[in-house]
Amino acid sequence: MTQERDYRSTVFLPKTDFPMKAGLPQKEPAILARWQEQDLYAKTREARAGAEKFILHDGPPYANGDMHIGHALNHILKDMVVRTQTLLGKDAPYVPGWDCHGLPIEWKVEEQYRKKKLDKDQVDPIEFRAECRAYAAEWVNVQREQLKRLGINGDWDNPYLTMDPQAEGTIVAELLKFAESGQLYRGAKPVMWSPVEKTALAEAEVEYEDIVSTQIDVAFEIIESPVPELVGAHAVIWTTTPWTIPVNQALAYGPDVLYLLVQQGDRKFVVAALLYSAFMQRYPGEWWQVTDETGKVISFVGSDLAGTLARHPMHHLGGFFAELRPMLPGDFVTTDSGTGLVHMSPDHGEDDFELCKAHGIGPKFVVEADGKYRADWPWLGGQGSVINPKFNAPDGPICSDLREAGGLLAASADYKHSYPHSWRSKAKVIYRCTPQWFVPMDRVGGQRVSTSLDTNGVENEGSSSPFGSSEVETPQRTLRQTALQAIADTRFVPEKGRNRIGAMVEGRPDWVLSRQRAWGVPITLFVHAKSGQYLVDPEVNARIVAAVKQDGVDAWSDARAQEYLGSKYQADDYERVTDILDVWFDSGSTHAFVLESGRWPELSWPADLYLEGSDQHRGWFQSSLLESCATRGRAPYNAVLTHGFTMDAKGLKMSKSLGNTVSPLKVMETNGADIIRLWALSVDYTEDHRIGDEILKGVADQYRKLRNTFRYMLGALADYDDAEALPVEEMPELERYVLTLLGQLDATLRQAVADFDFNTYVRALIDFCNEDLSAFFFDIRKDSLYCDAPGDPKRRAYRAVLDTLFQALIRYAAPVLVFTAEEVWQSRYPGADSVHLLEWPEVPEAQADLARWATLRALRQQVTEAIEPLRRDKIVGSSLAAEVTVPETAPDADLAELFITAKVSRGQGDAVAVAPTEMNKCGRCWRHLPEVQDDGALCARCDDVVSTLEPAA
Missing domain, CATH: 3.90.740.10 (Valyl/Leucyl/Isoleucyl-tRNA synthetase, editing domain)
Incomplete structure (x- = not known):
């Protein structure tokens, strides 16, 4: 009997410093800091300069609190859209923004007064607005850092804010387009009114409770x-x-x-x-x-x-x-x-x-x-x-x-x-009839209307204004008709969003624009004291817009009324409207400021996509639609993507009172941002979905499998040189089959990107890594990787395919696991440019008989299940020690290699039979082969390889 020798030093095991343990909470901030130092966003713009555009316009969240799980899901989806479009080679800029006016912020500032038992109404409005502005700015900075921590790549140093004077001036300019085209009137109608907040509310600002x-x-x-x-x-x-x-x-x-x-x-x-x-x-x-x-x-x-x-x-x-x-x-x-x-x-x-x-x-x-x-x-x-x-x-x-x-x-x-x-104060609201400013949904043409109220409190319609005329082209269809046509022309993901917003627009009343608050963009109109009609004069309007763009909303004051009216009109003859605009008009006008102003030259109008939660069918999607249809005759977007709401693990709505909220900030502290990203892109976002500790544990397990896939490839590709590669046609059948599967995965992922179907994207990627690679291809080829000579064509083909897989999978994974993909990339290519500057991979074409391989894989599964009882009873130590008999109809192939067994024979019947082998085991590759004379001796292959590694005697 040959004396057993330790051949471990002669086996070509994978070598990598890439750790199995992720340590994301510690590593991610350092990666993020490196991106910021390199200005990855600017580098991305430079890399895609001149390419086809893809414009996602960011819907502005309110700047009034920490990021919650809904923020996280929403921005991860947006980031996934932008990154996948960038990966496809398009120039897909992302300019984040915030909604800074309105009740959410004003109410919080008022709370500070109430705690001090002070009356907000006694504070100078300019001073009060300054406090609102400071409050919003503080939360913009907080939320910005929290969203950056999620790995969202955007123009964070130059976001858009609706409280920016330039934005406020643009909002005023959009309002005055309504006035100049006759799409504005003042009338008394019952509107939703909050007695607590003392203002009219839009339907989108109302929620229903029992x-x-x-x-x-x-x-x-x-x-x-x-x-x-x-x-x-x-x-x-x-x-x-x-x-x-x-x-x-x-x-x-x-x-x-x-x-x-x-x-x-x-x-x-x-x-x-x-x-x-x-x-x-x-x-x-x-x-x-x-x-x-x-x-x-x-x-x-x-x-x-x-x-x-x-x-x-x-x-x-x-x-x-x-x-x-x-x-x-x-x-x-x-x-x-x-x-x-x-x-x-x-x-x-x-x-x-x-x-x-x-x-x-x-x-x-x-x-x-x-x-x-x-x-x-x-x-x-x-x-x-x-x-x-x-x-x-x-x-x-x-x-x-x-x-x-x-x-x-x-x-x-x-x-x-x-x-x-x-929605904000949680107090009951009432219907209350008050004089308000409205945009009519069903008026055709731009005939000016009186803003005076008759004895019944109903607006007088139909009289033209003697106080100025407008050159603005007036619409020939009602706003409702225009909006419904725009809905028909827009792509909705999921499709049911079309019916939802369509039904809302079809049945909605006139748009109530006015609010009786202090923090917001003013309704910059002068109403004639005697006729009750608002002044339409492009010169006056131009002065108002210029002043607001220069000095912000504080420019709208009695002190400057004559300045705006100029020499043609007397301020004493006019009432200066003091209402502010519905905040939905603010956000509904962001397309004008962000996409058209030229401040962000990389952007253009209309947007390719708006992406928000399903509640925005009655909110931002709709206000943007109505504003744009009234001023431009079409929607400001080509497509609308809607996501559902995140529930707790039991499917209950999250609330602080129930104690079932999940903070993305805490999840990042313990698990890392990539885990949240993987969760967000794994769920079916088109419906309401769940999150909880057990769900996140499952996501973390999926993450570990993906990480180990990359770790294995990094180790197996250590010292890989492109010179090793073989032409596809010279590769073994197994390699060509895997390349064919990669081509199928590539097509699936491309379609998923086109469909914004990220659940399918992530699932296909994970399944490919787990089932086609780790459990199949890697398992079969580890013998060749470990034991074949470095120059062996099979080993060379395997490593060439591994390199192809790596180049493809790292790109596919990058939009999902933004930090881990960068860590993997830098591990293989230290000091290289970011992985996020790469483009979609070119997958080599390969042909394989997929039906035949499906049969082989099904048979392999049968063999594995048949061997398991022998392993469990310790009759065999591993599948390598088993001999298998398969049906005679099994396809021709090196079945022992595919099944990782000692021997495969063909027999009668359809059953798979397993027995322990009596052949001896090679001391290096552990395969049981007839040529191995004694346990521990070398097979012919291993003997040849070892002899090349040891100096001649």
Whole structure:
């Protein structure tokens, strides 16, 4: 028996200093610092100069808090888009931005005043705005560093800020385009109003939460009616907003609804037939249906009520309350709940407003900005706030007064329903009719309209302005029509986004532009004191725009009014509008400032892509769409990508109160940014998705496998020289097969980039590395790598393919694992330019019989499963010690090499049989071969290789 010798020193094991342990939290900041020192963003622009453009316009987050997981997901997706487009060879700049105006920031600054028990309204507006600006600037800097830490490559030293004077001036210029083309009017309509914040809100600033309200049934006595039996009876209305009863002006019925006349005691009531039973339960007692002299139940349809007049329960107060309330036909009246009759308050409801307007009834402007009734109102004047549950409670002042007047039939504080709340303050909002500035959705052409209000508080339309004309071309389609066409012309990812935003635009009311706040871009209009019309004069507008671009929003002041009006007009003849713009108009105008101003010459209009969360269908996507359609006739984007929201591991919405939030900052501290990136690009972002400790552990495991793939290739390619390479046609079949698989992967990834399908991108990359390489190709070829002579063609072919794989995979992985890819690249090419300057790899063409290889791999899996029991029972130490019998129909190939077994024979039947080999094991390669005379001796191959490594005796 030959004495066993240690041949480990003769085996060509992979050599690399690349560590298995990532240590990302420690390494990533150093890599980031190197990128900043090298100005990687500028180098990227230089490398892609003159190439085809791809413009992603960054939607501006609010500068008012630390980055949360939603920020992280959003910006990682954006970075993935930009990096993959750059990898394809395009010039894909990324200019980040922030939204700096509006309630989110103003509310935070106000909180500081409230803590000090100071009144913000007593502070000089310029001073207050300066505090808002400083607050926003502070958070811009904080968020910028946090987003950079995620590895986002962008123009961080020159971001866009909506509070930049140049941006503010551009926003003003965009507003004045609306004014000059007649797409602006001032009117009184019910809008969402926050009594806490004392301002109008856009739909995008409102969220809905379940609350419990007081529901009441109130009786209005009928005084006149074409139906004689109804005179003296009471029309019953049901509402969950008792505070609107003091502003009631009419009642509405459903024209086709069947109503009954019912009685309790000596009082008669009118209710819908389908709601009679529910009404009786709320107002219990002995009830019966009223009949005529023939005994027939008295019923009638709503249209019979035309011309009926009722009086308010508080009519004894006189004046407004003594006026009779008409009963009007309302198509919106249903029999889903209530009584089938609806009380109308045009001040506080859209349906109410439109129905009353059609019948010449206008709003009264009773509820003040803070939610209290105005002081001179005869009932509850100066009282409120109307959103206070106690004020509306069954024992509150409204119900108590109605009960005393005999008008309250039933009241209970038990009605659960969804109700709008301010997104920022979380306080309930109301519909409140106030004079506001609007963009009309359904007006064709640019005919100037009056901004004066008639006696009903409704805007006067149709008069042209004698105070200046505009050369701006006016639209020939309505804004709604233009926007819907733009939606049809836009690509949506996922496609369902088209229907979502389309339905919102199709049904949305006129755009409310005005807000009653201090921190924002002013509505820079002068309104003539007598005519009520706003001034349109391009020269005046040009002076206003120039001043705001120079001095910011503080330039809009009474002190400078005459400067802007010039010698043609007198400031005393005009009202200077003091409202500010809806912040969505600010962000909706960013395309003009960022893409068109020339400040970022690498950008251009329109953007190829807008990318934000699904809530932006009613927010930034829509405001940008409307602003651009009104001023340019098309959307400012060619495509819109929408992502869902991140939930906790159980699928619950994250909230601080539940304690289930996941901070990306903490994840980076413990796991590193590349783990967050891999998670964000692995989930199906088109739907709501989850994150949690166990999910992140799974992501970390996937990361380790990818890292080990690169570590193995780095070691296997140590000292590799291009001279080793072989032409593809001279390579073994296995190598050609793997190159074919690489070509398929390349096509899959290219399509995934085109589809913005990053879940598929990451999954395909991981599966290829794990299944096709580590578990298959690397496993089979480790024998050749370790034991073949360096010049052996098989080993050379393997290393050549490894180099091809490395060059491709490092590029594919770079947009995902930005830090790790750089670490890997620098490990192989110390001091080289960044991996992120590379372009998409060129994959060599190779041909392989994929069906045949699918059969071989399936058979290999069967063999592996058949060997496992013998390994488990320690009958064989490894597959190398097993002999296998496979079906005679198995494809021709070096099956022992593919299966990593001692021997493969063909037999009858379809089963795979396994037995331990009796052949001896080579002391160097550990293969069991017939030529090895004794265990530990060398096979012929190993003997030849070892002999070349040892000096001749």
